[in-house]
Amino acid sequence: MEKLTVMNRIDHVFIERNDTLNVYFTAGYPVLDDTISVARSLEEAGADMLEIGIPFSDPVADGPTIQESSQQALENGMTIEVLFGQLKSLREHVTIPVLLMGYVNPIIQYGIERFCDKCAEVGIDGVIVPDLPMQEYLDHYEANFKEKGIHNIFLISPNTTETRIREIDENSSGFIYVVSSSSITGAKTGVQEGQLAYYQRIQEMKLKNRRLIGFGISDKETYQTACKYADGAIIGSAFIKQLKNDASDSAIKEFVKGIKK
Amino acid sequence: MSRFNVDEKGYYGQFGGAYIPEMLYPNVEELRQNYLQIIESDDFKGEFDQLLKTYVGRPTPLYFASRLSEKHNTKIYLKREDLCHTGAHKVNNTIGQILLAKRLGKSRIIAETGAGQHGVATATVCALMGMECVVYMGEIDMARQKPNVERMKILGAEVRPASSGSKTLKDATNEAMRHWINNPDDTHYIIGSVVGPHPYPDMVARFQSVISAEIQSQLQEVEGRNAPDHVIACVGGGSNAAGAFYHFLDDESVNLIASEAAGEGVASGRSAATTTLGKPGVLHGSKTILMQTDDGQVVEPYSISAGLDYPGIGPMHAHLFDAGRAEFYSITDEEAMIAGIELSKLEGIIPAIESAHALAVLENRRFERDEVVVLNLSGRGDKDLETYIKWGKY
């Protein structure tokens, strides 16, 4: 039991539940300084995990909703430096696991070692870098992440081969991000044709890592479907749309309750 | 082993690689595993060479420009890529890629375009092969380059506006990559330059390498030697330069000269001089030199020439720069326009404004009288008439 004190918060959540709701939002959106308050509202509303997006000028894996939020965040003045400044007080307000999601170029410019140090310092539990290939990670980045106890999360998609999935499973920690369909974020919503067969195929592979399904998870129905086949789901674009409409504490809570209840 | 060509991991020195989201991995991996085998097969080579000959009009002439040579007191040969069908070297690559796409069993083609030259070259080969074609073009570029938009439509392509980000070439490239993520099974993405994830830079360079292969044999005929002293080419993404340099990369007796667009000047804040203003970073799937803020956000470039208006360069060129293998010049809008008009008056050839950036190197650097200089004239100026007219001083 004494291991629990040093356990990564992500691993801890998966011990307790199999219907993890991970909510994504872009740092600095809709306004620069609300990162901590949005995170706190989400936790209070019942989110089990958070993913904070570092905005990038050229987010190739993202659809229009997240692109726009990134552009707005950049215009608001968000940078990695500013974000880590805001996150200094993260662990005074938020107890659930928090991941950072960001494209590789801003992280390279910040410095990968410095990035990992800062993540550990402010209490970040995992990182998702969609355009950092696995081999590149293993060759050049893994040592830094491991040393700081930060999970690096890999993605798989319907077209990922079984061999590749096994390889990703072998090199993953935290969880595997199961991209729900061949798509960018927010592009295809609802349950797609062939999607359940894909979820089932992955489920039957009995991977050693936990799995969260993301992309196109937008409401209670898609969340519950995901929970049937995986350990939970990630909501991104749908929540950004909510923030665009109304980013108040009560609206955020309403949104999360609509999915979890 | 080559010092300057791609290695087995897809890198040129520290540059290159395949920095792509996992959703693109199966497509890019399929390409990587098959491209060499396909393009080295006799069947492919036969069809490729035949089309380059009968459809594109290759070999393009290597023309001794005597009045230009006299003016600059050296021996200048122009490699006439401007005489290719569709008006630029771009079609060498699109022919190669569409033949490859067919052999991979793909039925749809997507592409990005800035000025519209690559878009037109792609729409052309799609018409030729009867394949569906979608071209992404920045909303701002669509307004700036209307005739090329219509050319693509006449050829049967669908032109989709890229309305994200800065609405120019880099965003059109983002949109094409997103489209490919959404349509991974039946679609091939024809990238227009030596950029993107491995194997694209190498694949495009191989298709364009016909330029330097022809230079070798043509020079042998007229000069009795198969290598010049200097090769000059402009660099947007770098495909015409990669093609012109290709067979000379490891022959260090050949001086390679790359010309980038300085726009209104490298210090003006309106420039596309990537090696001067950029630093190492990752964009569109490869590690290269990139114009960016301290925070790693990509900076929007500017050049009078839409084909050079890109914030990065191909990883091969980043390595040539880094290793000191090539000389890099930044040429302003004004220098390029003057050089373009000079060529028109001296040789009766109106060059593309991209190519005029290569020509402007002649004013910026001294060549010996008996040196052989090959300048890659990547395209013709028809598409740029409006810019020439606006410029006015002719």
Ligand SMILES: Cc1ncc(COP(=O)(O)O)c(C=O)c1O
């Ligand atoms: C005539 C011409 N030259 C050069 C370029 C720049 O591309 P690259 O650097 O790939 O040759 C373009 C691009 O549109 C072009 O149209």
